[in-house]
Amino acid sequence: MNAPLATPSLRMSHSAGLIARGISKSFQHKVLAEIGLEVKPGELLALTGPSGAGKTTFCRILAGLERPDAGSVELGGRSMAGVPAGERKVALMFESYALYPHLTVRGNALSPLQAPGGRLPAAEAETRVDEVLELLEIRHLHARLPGALSGGQKQRVALARLLVQSPALYLLDEPISHLDAKLRHKLRGEIRRRLAQEPVPTIWATPDGMEALSVGDRVAVIENGRLEQIGTPEDIWLRPASARVAKLIGDPPMNLIDGELTRENGAIVFARRALKLTLTGPLARAAERAGGAAVTLGVRPDAIGFAPADAPEATPAEIYSNEPFGKHAILTIDLGALLAKVKTSMESAGALGADGGIGRNIGLTFPGEGMVLFDGATGRALSGD
Numbered sequence: 001m002n003a004p005l006a007t008p009s010l011r012m013s014h015s016a017g018l019i020a021r022g023i024s025k026s027f028q029h030k031v032l033a034e035i036g037l038e039v040k041p042g043e044l045l046a047l048t049g050p051s052g053a054g055k056t057t058f059c060r061i062l063a064g065l066e067r068p069d070a071g072s073v074e075l076g077g078r079s080m081a082g083v084p085a086g087e088r089k090v091a092l093m094f095e096s097y098a099l100y101p102h103l104t105v106r107g108n109a110l111s112p113l114q115a116p117g118g119r120l121p122a123a124e125a126e127t128r129v130d131e132v133l134e135l136l137e138i139r140h141l142h143a144r145l146p147g148a149l150s151g152g153q154k155q156r157v158a159l160a161r162l163l164v165q166s167p168a169l170y171l172l173d174e175p176i177s178h179l180d181a182k183l184r185h186k187l188r189g190e191i192r193r194r195l196a197q198e199p200v201p202t203i204w205a206t207p208d209g210m211e212a213l214s215v216g217d218r219v220a221v222i223e224n225g226r227l228e229q230i231g232t233p234e235d236i237w238l239r240p241a242s243a244r245v246a247k248l249i250g251d252p253p254m255n256l257i258d259g260e261l262t263r264e265n266g267a268i269v270f271a272r273r274a275l276k277l278t279l280t281g282p283l284a285r286a287a288e289r290a291g292g293a294a295v296t297l298g299v300r301p302d303a304i305g306f307a308p309a310d311a312p313e314a315t316p317a318e319i320y321s322n323e324p325f326g327k328h329a330i331l332t333i334d335l336g337a338l339l340a341k342v343k344t345s346m347e348s349a350g351a352l353g354a355d356g357g358i359g360r361n362i363g364l365t366f367p368g369e370g371m372v373l374f375d376g377a378t379g380r381a382l383s384g385d
Protein backbone atom coordinates (compact mmCIF):
# COMPACT_ATOMS: atom_id res chain seq x y z
CA MET A 1 0.00 0.00 0.00
CA ASN A 2 1.19 3.49 -0.76
CA ALA A 3 2.20 5.66 2.17
CA PRO A 4 -0.60 8.04 3.09
CA LEU A 5 -0.28 11.39 1.38
CA ALA A 6 0.11 14.49 3.47
CA THR A 7 -3.07 16.50 3.65
CA PRO A 8 -3.17 19.28 1.01
CA SER A 9 -2.68 21.97 3.65
CA LEU A 10 0.38 20.23 5.13
CA ARG A 11 1.88 19.69 1.70
CA MET A 12 1.39 23.35 0.97
CA SER A 13 2.97 24.25 4.25
CA HIS A 14 6.18 22.44 3.24
CA SER A 15 6.32 23.64 -0.33
CA ALA A 16 6.85 27.33 0.21
CA GLY A 17 9.75 27.40 2.66
CA LEU A 18 10.69 30.63 4.38
CA ILE A 19 10.22 34.08 2.91
CA ALA A 20 11.39 37.15 4.85
CA ARG A 21 10.63 40.54 3.34
CA GLY A 22 12.00 43.93 4.36
CA ILE A 23 12.80 43.01 7.97
CA SER A 24 13.93 46.08 9.91
CA LYS A 25 14.59 46.42 13.61
CA SER A 26 16.06 49.11 15.86
CA PHE A 27 16.89 49.03 19.53
CA GLN A 28 18.91 52.11 20.51
CA HIS A 29 20.32 52.00 17.01
CA LYS A 30 19.41 50.34 13.73
CA VAL A 31 20.17 46.62 14.03
CA LEU A 32 18.52 45.27 10.87
CA ALA A 33 17.80 47.25 7.70
CA GLU A 34 15.32 45.77 5.25
CA ILE A 35 16.58 42.22 5.17
CA GLY A 36 14.80 40.14 2.55
CA LEU A 37 15.62 36.55 1.70
CA GLU A 38 14.06 33.24 0.83
CA VAL A 39 15.01 29.73 1.92
CA LYS A 40 13.49 26.85 0.02
CA PRO A 41 12.32 23.61 1.65
CA GLY A 42 15.34 21.35 2.06
CA GLU A 43 17.75 24.24 1.50
CA LEU A 44 20.38 25.29 4.04
CA LEU A 45 21.13 28.99 4.10
CA ALA A 46 24.24 29.89 6.07
CA LEU A 47 23.95 33.36 7.58
CA THR A 48 27.28 34.93 8.37
CA GLY A 49 28.61 38.28 9.49
CA PRO A 50 30.82 39.65 12.25
CA SER A 51 29.80 39.75 15.89
CA GLY A 52 26.99 42.28 16.35
CA ALA A 53 25.93 42.18 12.67
CA GLY A 54 22.36 41.24 13.62
CA LYS A 55 22.30 37.47 12.98
CA THR A 56 20.72 36.52 16.31
CA THR A 57 18.19 39.34 16.15
CA PHE A 58 17.14 38.18 12.67
CA CYS A 59 16.75 34.59 13.90
CA ARG A 60 14.75 35.75 16.93
CA ILE A 61 12.39 37.64 14.63
CA LEU A 62 11.89 34.56 12.45
CA ALA A 63 11.16 32.49 15.55
CA GLY A 64 8.61 35.03 16.80
CA LEU A 65 10.66 35.93 19.87
CA GLU A 66 11.16 39.50 18.72
CA ARG A 67 8.83 41.76 16.73
CA PRO A 68 10.24 43.49 13.66
CA ASP A 69 9.59 47.24 13.27
CA ALA A 70 8.80 46.56 9.62
CA GLY A 71 8.66 43.63 7.26
CA SER A 72 7.00 40.26 7.14
CA VAL A 73 7.79 36.59 7.64
CA GLU A 74 6.06 33.84 5.72
CA LEU A 75 6.55 30.20 6.58
CA GLY A 76 5.10 27.34 4.60
CA GLY A 77 2.95 29.71 2.60
CA ARG A 78 1.46 31.28 5.72
CA SER A 79 2.01 34.78 7.11
CA MET A 80 3.51 34.68 10.58
CA ALA A 81 2.06 38.10 11.52
CA GLY A 82 0.51 37.70 14.96
CA VAL A 83 1.48 34.00 15.21
CA PRO A 84 3.15 33.46 18.61
CA ALA A 85 6.52 31.69 18.87
CA GLY A 86 4.98 28.52 20.28
CA GLU A 87 2.75 28.08 17.25
CA ARG A 88 5.32 28.66 14.48
CA LYS A 89 6.77 25.14 14.40
CA VAL A 90 10.27 26.59 14.42
CA ALA A 91 12.99 24.36 15.87
CA LEU A 92 15.60 26.69 17.23
CA MET A 93 18.89 26.29 18.89
CA PHE A 94 20.46 29.32 20.40
CA GLU A 95 23.99 29.80 21.57
CA SER A 96 22.83 29.93 25.19
CA TYR A 97 21.48 26.31 24.86
CA ALA A 98 18.60 26.87 27.35
CA LEU A 99 18.66 23.25 28.55
CA TYR A 100 16.24 22.11 31.25
CA PRO A 101 18.55 21.74 34.29
CA HIS A 102 16.38 19.12 35.99
CA LEU A 103 16.17 16.85 32.93
CA THR A 104 18.85 14.39 31.85
CA VAL A 105 20.50 14.54 28.45
CA ARG A 106 17.91 12.06 27.16
CA GLY A 107 15.07 13.98 28.84
CA ASN A 108 16.21 17.21 27.21
CA ALA A 109 16.47 15.60 23.79
CA LEU A 110 13.04 14.00 24.20
CA SER A 111 11.34 17.16 25.43
CA PRO A 112 10.22 18.59 22.05
CA LEU A 113 8.69 15.24 21.14
CA GLN A 114 6.60 15.25 24.30
CA ALA A 115 5.40 18.83 23.93
CA PRO A 116 1.98 19.61 22.46
CA GLY A 117 2.33 19.86 18.70
CA GLY A 118 5.47 17.70 18.55
CA ARG A 119 4.13 14.60 20.27
CA LEU A 120 5.27 11.27 18.86
CA PRO A 121 4.48 7.69 19.92
CA ALA A 122 6.90 6.87 22.76
CA ALA A 123 8.82 4.12 20.94
CA GLU A 124 9.34 6.28 17.84
CA ALA A 125 10.47 9.21 19.97
CA GLU A 126 12.99 7.02 21.82
CA THR A 127 14.41 5.66 18.56
CA ARG A 128 14.79 9.11 17.10
CA VAL A 129 16.52 10.38 20.23
CA ASP A 130 18.92 7.41 20.31
CA GLU A 131 19.83 8.00 16.68
CA VAL A 132 20.57 11.67 17.22
CA LEU A 133 22.52 11.12 20.47
CA GLU A 134 24.61 8.57 18.58
CA LEU A 135 25.18 10.94 15.69
CA LEU A 136 26.37 13.65 18.07
CA GLU A 137 28.55 11.22 20.06
CA ILE A 138 26.79 11.84 23.37
CA ARG A 139 24.75 8.66 23.78
CA HIS A 140 26.99 7.53 26.64
CA LEU A 141 26.04 10.72 28.52
CA HIS A 142 22.28 10.07 28.27
CA ALA A 143 21.67 9.87 32.04
CA ARG A 144 23.68 12.97 32.99
CA LEU A 145 22.15 16.26 34.07
CA PRO A 146 23.27 19.43 32.23
CA GLY A 147 25.10 20.64 35.35
CA ALA A 148 27.57 17.75 34.90
CA LEU A 149 28.36 18.50 31.24
CA SER A 150 31.11 20.51 29.56
CA GLY A 151 30.20 23.47 27.34
CA GLY A 152 30.72 21.44 24.16
CA GLN A 153 28.59 18.57 25.52
CA LYS A 154 25.78 20.98 26.44
CA GLN A 155 25.92 22.41 22.95
CA ARG A 156 25.48 18.94 21.49
CA VAL A 157 22.47 18.27 23.76
CA ALA A 158 20.90 21.48 22.47
CA LEU A 159 21.65 20.29 18.94
CA ALA A 160 20.08 16.92 19.69
CA ARG A 161 16.95 18.65 20.90
CA LEU A 162 16.79 20.51 17.60
CA LEU A 163 17.56 17.58 15.31
CA VAL A 164 14.89 15.24 16.74
CA GLN A 165 12.18 17.64 15.55
CA SER A 166 10.37 17.80 12.19
CA PRO A 167 9.55 21.50 12.14
CA ALA A 168 8.59 24.04 9.48
CA LEU A 169 11.96 25.80 9.94
CA TYR A 170 15.28 24.90 11.55
CA LEU A 171 17.20 27.80 13.10
CA LEU A 172 20.70 27.09 14.31
CA ASP A 173 22.55 30.00 15.88
CA GLU A 174 26.25 29.16 16.18
CA PRO A 175 25.47 25.47 16.67
CA ILE A 176 29.03 24.14 16.84
CA SER A 177 31.03 27.11 18.09
CA HIS A 178 32.02 25.47 21.37
CA LEU A 179 33.24 22.17 20.01
CA ASP A 180 36.89 21.35 19.45
CA ALA A 181 38.17 21.70 15.89
CA LYS A 182 38.10 17.97 15.09
CA LEU A 183 34.53 17.45 16.28
CA ARG A 184 33.41 20.68 14.63
CA HIS A 185 34.73 19.47 11.34
CA LYS A 186 33.12 16.05 11.66
CA LEU A 187 29.77 17.25 12.95
CA ARG A 188 29.23 19.99 10.42
CA GLY A 189 29.22 17.31 7.74
CA GLU A 190 27.00 14.96 9.75
CA ILE A 191 24.50 17.65 10.72
CA ARG A 192 24.35 19.00 7.20
CA ARG A 193 23.73 15.51 5.87
CA ARG A 194 20.93 14.92 8.33
CA LEU A 195 19.29 18.28 7.68
CA ALA A 196 19.47 17.67 3.91
CA GLN A 197 17.20 14.66 4.34
CA GLU A 198 14.39 16.86 5.67
CA PRO A 199 12.18 18.90 3.33
CA VAL A 200 12.54 21.85 5.69
CA PRO A 201 14.28 25.22 5.22
CA THR A 202 17.26 25.74 7.52
CA ILE A 203 19.18 28.82 8.63
CA TRP A 204 22.60 28.22 10.17
CA ALA A 205 24.07 31.40 11.65
CA THR A 206 27.80 31.63 12.29
CA PRO A 207 30.39 34.41 12.50
CA ASP A 208 32.87 31.98 10.86
CA GLY A 209 32.83 32.72 7.13
CA MET A 210 34.57 29.47 6.23
CA GLU A 211 32.04 27.44 8.24
CA ALA A 212 29.29 29.28 6.34
CA LEU A 213 30.85 28.39 2.99
CA SER A 214 31.25 24.76 3.97
CA VAL A 215 27.71 24.16 5.27
CA GLY A 216 25.51 26.44 3.16
CA ASP A 217 23.78 25.58 -0.10
CA ARG A 218 23.73 29.36 -0.28
CA VAL A 219 25.34 31.93 1.98
CA ALA A 220 23.94 35.28 3.13
CA VAL A 221 26.41 37.81 4.46
CA ILE A 222 25.16 40.56 6.73
CA GLU A 223 27.14 43.41 8.18
CA ASN A 224 25.79 46.24 10.26
CA GLY A 225 22.29 44.88 9.78
CA ARG A 226 22.49 45.06 5.98
CA LEU A 227 22.43 42.18 3.57
CA GLU A 228 25.75 42.56 1.76
CA GLN A 229 25.48 39.53 -0.49
CA ILE A 230 23.54 36.34 -0.93
CA GLY A 231 24.71 33.61 -3.27
CA THR A 232 26.32 30.21 -3.63
CA PRO A 233 29.53 29.55 -1.69
CA GLU A 234 31.36 29.82 -5.02
CA ASP A 235 29.86 33.27 -5.72
CA ILE A 236 30.86 34.52 -2.31
CA TRP A 237 34.37 33.07 -2.60
CA LEU A 238 35.15 34.09 -6.17
CA ARG A 239 33.07 37.22 -6.50
CA PRO A 240 32.69 38.94 -3.13
CA ALA A 241 30.23 41.80 -3.64
CA SER A 242 32.16 44.16 -1.39
CA ALA A 243 35.35 44.55 0.59
CA ARG A 244 33.21 43.95 3.69
CA VAL A 245 32.34 40.47 2.42
CA ALA A 246 35.92 39.76 1.30
CA LYS A 247 37.21 40.62 4.77
CA LEU A 248 35.03 37.91 6.35
CA ILE A 249 35.85 35.06 4.02
CA GLY A 250 39.02 33.00 3.77
CA ASP A 251 41.59 31.58 6.10
CA PRO A 252 43.30 33.99 6.26
CA PRO A 253 40.87 36.35 4.50
CA MET A 254 41.71 38.39 1.42
CA ASN A 255 44.34 41.11 1.83
CA LEU A 256 42.66 44.47 1.30
CA ILE A 257 45.09 47.08 0.05
CA ASP A 258 43.96 50.68 -0.38
CA GLY A 259 45.62 52.40 -3.29
CA GLU A 260 45.19 54.46 -6.43
CA LEU A 261 44.70 53.84 -10.11
CA THR A 262 47.14 55.61 -12.40
CA ARG A 263 48.09 55.37 -16.06
CA GLU A 264 51.58 54.51 -17.14
CA ASN A 265 52.47 54.18 -20.82
CA GLY A 266 48.81 53.61 -21.66
CA ALA A 267 48.43 50.77 -19.13
CA ILE A 268 46.28 51.02 -16.04
CA VAL A 269 48.26 50.53 -12.85
CA PHE A 270 47.29 49.94 -9.24
CA ALA A 271 49.75 51.78 -7.01
CA ARG A 272 50.36 51.76 -3.31
CA ARG A 273 53.84 52.93 -2.30
CA ALA A 274 56.36 50.36 -3.58
CA LEU A 275 53.56 48.12 -4.85
CA LYS A 276 52.81 48.83 -8.51
CA LEU A 277 50.77 46.36 -10.48
CA THR A 278 49.90 46.69 -14.12
CA LEU A 279 46.33 45.47 -14.40
CA THR A 280 45.25 43.25 -17.25
CA GLY A 281 42.13 41.32 -18.34
CA PRO A 282 39.05 41.59 -16.13
CA LEU A 283 40.93 43.62 -13.50
CA ALA A 284 41.87 46.26 -16.09
CA ARG A 285 38.27 46.38 -17.31
CA ALA A 286 37.06 46.70 -13.72
CA ALA A 287 39.54 49.53 -13.15
CA GLU A 288 38.21 51.37 -16.23
CA ARG A 289 34.78 51.35 -14.60
CA ALA A 290 35.99 52.82 -11.30
CA GLY A 291 34.29 56.11 -10.49
CA GLY A 292 37.49 57.65 -9.08
CA ALA A 293 41.15 56.92 -8.58
CA ALA A 294 40.78 55.54 -5.07
CA VAL A 295 40.28 51.77 -5.01
CA THR A 296 40.92 48.81 -2.74
CA LEU A 297 42.68 45.81 -4.19
CA GLY A 298 41.66 42.47 -2.73
CA VAL A 299 44.34 39.80 -3.03
CA ARG A 300 43.84 36.27 -1.83
CA PRO A 301 46.77 35.09 0.31
CA ASP A 302 47.39 32.11 -1.95
CA ALA A 303 47.51 34.30 -5.06
CA ILE A 304 50.83 35.88 -4.09
CA GLY A 305 54.05 34.24 -5.26
CA PHE A 306 57.72 34.59 -4.34
CA ALA A 307 60.63 35.74 -6.46
CA PRO A 308 64.22 36.74 -5.75
CA ALA A 309 64.37 40.17 -4.12
CA ASP A 310 66.05 41.70 -7.18
CA ALA A 311 63.79 40.17 -9.86
CA PRO A 312 62.71 43.01 -12.20
CA GLU A 313 58.93 42.46 -11.97
CA ALA A 314 58.89 41.64 -8.26
CA THR A 315 57.60 43.89 -5.50
CA PRO A 316 60.19 44.25 -2.71
CA ALA A 317 59.01 43.12 0.71
CA GLU A 318 60.33 41.84 4.03
CA ILE A 319 59.24 38.73 5.90
CA TYR A 320 57.65 39.76 9.16
CA SER A 321 56.54 36.37 10.52
CA ASN A 322 56.22 32.77 9.36
CA GLU A 323 53.63 30.41 10.85
CA PRO A 324 53.92 26.76 9.77
CA PHE A 325 50.66 24.77 9.68
CA GLY A 326 51.98 21.40 8.53
CA LYS A 327 50.74 21.35 4.95
CA HIS A 328 51.02 25.06 4.30
CA ALA A 329 52.47 28.11 5.99
CA ILE A 330 51.11 31.60 6.51
CA LEU A 331 53.68 34.33 6.06
CA THR A 332 53.10 37.90 7.11
CA ILE A 333 54.87 40.20 4.69
CA ASP A 334 55.84 43.80 5.29
CA LEU A 335 55.27 45.84 2.14
CA GLY A 336 56.36 49.09 3.79
CA ALA A 337 53.86 50.22 6.44
CA LEU A 338 51.49 47.58 5.15
CA LEU A 339 51.28 43.98 6.30
CA ALA A 340 49.88 41.34 3.98
CA LYS A 341 49.29 37.61 4.44
CA VAL A 342 50.68 35.04 2.04
CA LYS A 343 49.62 31.40 2.11
CA THR A 344 52.25 29.13 0.66
CA SER A 345 53.41 25.53 0.60
CA MET A 346 55.60 24.26 3.40
CA GLU A 347 58.38 23.65 0.85
CA SER A 348 58.43 27.30 -0.19
CA ALA A 349 58.22 28.48 3.41
CA GLY A 350 60.89 25.97 4.47
CA ALA A 351 63.22 27.21 1.75
CA LEU A 352 63.34 30.53 3.56
CA GLY A 353 65.56 28.97 6.25
CA ALA A 354 65.37 27.55 9.75
CA ASP A 355 64.35 30.88 11.27
CA GLY A 356 61.45 31.10 8.79
CA GLY A 357 63.28 33.85 6.94
CA ILE A 358 62.10 36.50 9.37
CA GLY A 359 63.62 39.87 8.45
CA ARG A 360 64.75 38.64 5.02
CA ASN A 361 64.15 40.77 1.92
CA ILE A 362 62.25 38.96 -0.80
CA GLY A 363 60.30 39.72 -3.95
CA LEU A 364 56.58 39.15 -4.40
CA THR A 365 54.66 38.49 -7.58
CA PHE A 366 50.95 39.02 -8.19
CA PRO A 367 49.87 36.79 -11.06
CA GLY A 368 46.45 38.43 -11.42
CA GLU A 369 44.27 35.48 -10.46
CA GLY A 370 42.55 35.66 -7.09
CA MET A 371 42.41 39.45 -7.14
CA VAL A 372 39.35 41.71 -6.99
CA LEU A 373 39.02 45.50 -7.21
CA PHE A 374 36.66 47.39 -4.93
CA ASP A 375 35.50 50.99 -5.20
CA GLY A 376 37.50 53.01 -2.66
CA ALA A 377 34.49 55.03 -1.51
CA THR A 378 31.68 52.48 -1.36
CA GLY A 379 33.66 49.26 -0.98
CA ARG A 380 31.49 47.63 -3.69
CA ALA A 381 33.20 45.24 -6.09
CA LEU A 382 34.05 46.61 -9.54
CA SER A 383 33.14 44.04 -12.12
CA GLY A 384 35.33 43.35 -15.13
CA ASP A 385 32.88 40.98 -16.80
Ligand SMILES: Nc1ncnc2c1ncn2[C@@H]1O[C@H](COP(=O)(O)OP(=O)(O)OP(=O)(O)O)[C@@H](O)[C@H]1O
Binding pocket: 027, 028, 031, 049, 050, 051, 052, 053, 054, 055, 056, 057, 058, 207
Ligand atom coordinates in the same frame (compact mmCIF):
# COMPACT_ATOMS: atom_id res chain seq x y z
N1 LIG B 1 17.45 43.38 23.31
C1 LIG B 1 18.36 44.21 22.83
N2 LIG B 1 18.44 45.49 23.26
C2 LIG B 1 19.35 46.36 22.76
N3 LIG B 1 20.25 46.04 21.82
C3 LIG B 1 20.24 44.79 21.35
C4 LIG B 1 19.30 43.80 21.83
N4 LIG B 1 19.54 42.64 21.17
C5 LIG B 1 20.57 42.88 20.33
N5 LIG B 1 20.99 44.16 20.44
C6 LIG B 1 22.07 44.79 19.65
O1 LIG B 1 21.84 44.49 18.30
C7 LIG B 1 23.06 44.30 17.60
C8 LIG B 1 23.02 42.97 16.88
O2 LIG B 1 23.06 41.92 17.85
P1 LIG B 1 22.93 40.40 17.45
O3 LIG B 1 23.02 39.60 18.69
O4 LIG B 1 21.74 40.22 16.60
O5 LIG B 1 24.25 40.19 16.56
P2 LIG B 1 24.96 38.85 16.09
O6 LIG B 1 25.31 39.09 14.67
O7 LIG B 1 24.12 37.68 16.42
O8 LIG B 1 26.28 38.82 16.97
P3 LIG B 1 27.09 37.56 17.64
O9 LIG B 1 27.77 36.84 16.50
O10 LIG B 1 28.06 38.25 18.53
O11 LIG B 1 26.08 36.70 18.35
C9 LIG B 1 24.16 44.43 18.63
O12 LIG B 1 24.67 45.75 18.54
C10 LIG B 1 23.45 44.21 19.94
O13 LIG B 1 24.09 44.90 20.97
